[in-house]
Amino acid sequence: MNIITISREFGSGGRELGKRLADLLGYDYYDKEIITAIAKNKGMDSEYVSTVLDNHGWLSFPVTFQNSFAPGIINVQTELLVEQKKVIEEIAKLGKNFIIVGRSADVLLREYQPFNVFVCAELKSKIKRCMERANQEEKLSEKELIRKIRSIDKNRMNIYDIIGGGVWGDRANYHLTVNTSDWNIKELASAVKEYHAAFLGRTK
Amino acid sequence: MNIITISREFGSGGRELGKRLADLLGYDYYDKEIITAIAKNKGMDSEYVSTVLDNHGWLSFPVTFQNSFAPGIINVQTELLVEQKKVIEEIAKLGKNFIIVGRSADVLLREYQPFNVFVCAELKSKIKRCMERANQEEKLSEKELIRKIRSIDKNRMNIYDIIGGGVWGDRANYHLTVNTSDWNIKELASAVKEYHAAFLGRTK
Numbered sequence: 434m435n436i437i438t439i440s441r442e443f444g445s446g447g448r449e450l451g452k453r454l455a456d457l458l459g460y461d462y463y464d465k466e467i468i469t470a471i472a473k474n475k476g477m478d479s480e481y482v483s484t485v486l487d488n489h490g491w492l493s494f495p496v497t498f499q500n501s502f503a504p505g506i507i508n509v510q511t512e513l514l515v516e517q518k519k520v521i522e523e524i525a526k527l528g529k530n531f532i533i534v535g536r537s538a539d540v541l542l543r544e545y546q547p548f549n550v551f552v553c554a555e556l557k558s559k560i561k562r563c564m565e566r567a568n569q570e571e572k573l574s575e576k577e578l579i580r581k582i583r584s585i586d587k588n589r590m591n592i593y594d595i596i597g598g599g600v601w602g603d604r605a606n607y608h609l610t611v612n613t614s615d616w617n618i619k620e621l622a623s624a625v626k627e628y629h630a631a632f633l634g635r636t637k
Numbered sequence: 638m639n640i641i642t643i644s645r646e647f648g649s650g651g652r653e654l655g656k657r658l659a660d661l662l663g664y665d666y667y668d669k670e671i672i673t674a675i676a677k678n679k680g681m682d683s684e685y686v687s688t689v690l691d692n693h694g695w696l697s698f699p700v701t702f703q704n705s706f707a708p709g710i711i712n713v714q715t716e717l718l719v720e721q722k723k724v725i726e727e728i729a730k731l732g733k734n735f736i737i738v739g740r741s742a743d744v745l746l747r748e749y750q751p752f753n754v755f756v757c758a759e760l761k762s763k764i765k766r767c768m769e770r771a772n773q774e775e776k777l778s779e780k781e782l783i784r785k786i787r788s789i790d791k792n793r794m795n796i797y798d799i800i801g802g803g804v805w806g807d808r809a810n811y812h813l814t815v816n817t818s819d820w821n822i823k824e825l826a827s828a829v830k831e832y833h834a835a836f837l838g839r840t841k
Contacts, residue, residue, distance in 0.1 A: 553808045604757045604806065610814035617840055624835035631828035636821055 435460070436525065436547035437532045437629065438539040440601070443585040444559030444578075446613045447552035451534040453622035458629075461531035463524055470520045471513060485509050486517065486592075487535075487585065514592065517541075535589070539606065540598035548629055551607040556582075558614040608632065639664070640729070640751035641736045641833065642743040644805070647789040648763030648782075650817045651756035655738040657826035662833075665735035667728055674724045675717060689713050690721065690796075691739075691789065718796065721745075739793070743810065744802035752833055755811040760786075762818040812836065 437454065441447020448464060455462035468486070472479040521541050524531065533542075539549040554562070556579070563578050573581060586601075593601035604610050609628060613621060641658065645651020652668060659666035672690070676683040725745050728735065737746075743753040758766070760783070767782050777785060790805075797805035808814050813832060817825060 551808070551814075555809050602808065604755070604808060604814045605759050605816065605818075607814075608816050608819065610755075610808045610811075610816075612809060612812050612814075614809075615812065615839075615841075616836070620835060620839045624832045627831045627835070628828045631824060631831070632820070635819075635824045637819075 434525075434528050434545065435530045435633065436542055436545050438542065438547045438549045439532060439534045439552060440537070440539060440549070440589075440607065441535065441552035442554060442559065442602070443582045443589075444563045445552045445554040446562060446618045448534050449618045450550075450552055450611075450613070450622055450625065451532050453619055454625055454629075455532040457622055457626050458530070458532070461524075461527075461529050462534075463521075463531060464534040467517060467520050467524075467533075467536055471516045474516055474520070475513070482513060486513050487588065510592075514596065518596075537589075537593045537596055537598055537601075540593065540596050548632060549607040549609075550625065551602060551604070551610040553602070553610060553612050555612070555614045638729075638732050638749065639734045639837065640746055640749050642746065642751045642753045643736065643738045643756060644741070644743060644753070644793075644811065645739065645756035646758060646763065646806070647786045647793075648767045649756045649758040650766060650822045652738050653822045654754075654756055654815075654817070654826055654829065655736050657823055658829055658833075659736040661826055661830050662734070662736070665728075665731075665733050666738075667725075667735060668738040671721060671724050671728075671737075671740055675720045678720055678724070679717070686717060690717050691792065714796075718800065722800075741793075741797045741800055741802055741805075744797065744800050752836060753811040753813075754829065755806060755808070755814040757806070757814060757816050759816070759818045 437451075437458075437460070439447050439451040439454075441450075451464065452462055454460075465483075468483050469479050471477075471486075472482045475482070517536060518541055521533070521536060521538055524533070525542055525545055539547060559582055560575055560578050563573075563582070564575075567573065590601040593599070599606060609625070611621065611625060616624075641655075641662075641664070643651050643655040643658075645654075655668065656666060658664075669687075672687050673683050675681075675690075676686045679686070721740060722745055725737070725740060725742055728737070729746055729749055743751060763786055764779055764782050767777075767786070768779075771777065794805040797803070803810060813829070815825065815829060820828075
């Protein structure tokens, strides 16, 4: 079984890279599907799960927020991270080749020795990408976007640290770190595919 | 003219990668040659130039050290960095494809838009590589080696900062960051060659 994990800075195009790579390789692809599975397992709303896991810092939510918490649960993010771990382990147990975007999957799947990619880009390139992709109702100013990028990446960094990954984005944690700034993602996906093939075929 | 710069952590195999890549691509290769040219231009001993530029921190050397300094030169490293810049600019002006290892060449050659690679490895892999390559007279203990790796990389980091590169090793400064830990360098060089070819052939 071959696993590729894609970690990425917000706005770098990591998700698109992962999806295109999965298409090229014929691998299963997991991203939002994990949020959906967690939400289903916990009887929660997907959007809420995504908000807690992805968009906020390492915060305690009020117990009464939304609709689904038993009294006594004080840290929802921890609870959801535990469920997320289970969901990802179940995916690995299917034994099929897959690509997973985000979720600190390189740490959670360490025992399976995945091929770990980190995707970054220059700030101006991330801002451009975010602006192009924003829905009308979420148009943010450049200043707000920079704050959003920092806040989301900070959360990823914190979760990565908490679950034992060390420093999120630290080059030593990944087989390959690619900078998408000067690429179109479709062509980059082909280049990463070739690099991965060379890695799999290497003399050990 | 295509230029590839290779920056690397000490002990990561970056030099070997650069050399093999140059062989595969038929590019000129610059590494120690630059030290030799600086030494020649300045009328200094090559080994001394290498010691000042590569092995020590941002230090002032005693004016009387070795044999070649005019009175009043208080910071030899700065002097040599200026000469290094000249030498590297002269190489670029030759107009031939080349690979250059180290020397913060990605910063010095920015206007030529080189393809910038950063080479890293896990610490244990760097220690292993250093131990295998050490001459009999430079056998260091693991502890000493770790200190040497840190000290040399710290010097690279300082020089990179001083000449305006920002944070040495910061993924956003390079097109590609490769981790050599699980590779043999010969095969890795082929993989990087393919990635570079895709980069050159990309739709802009």
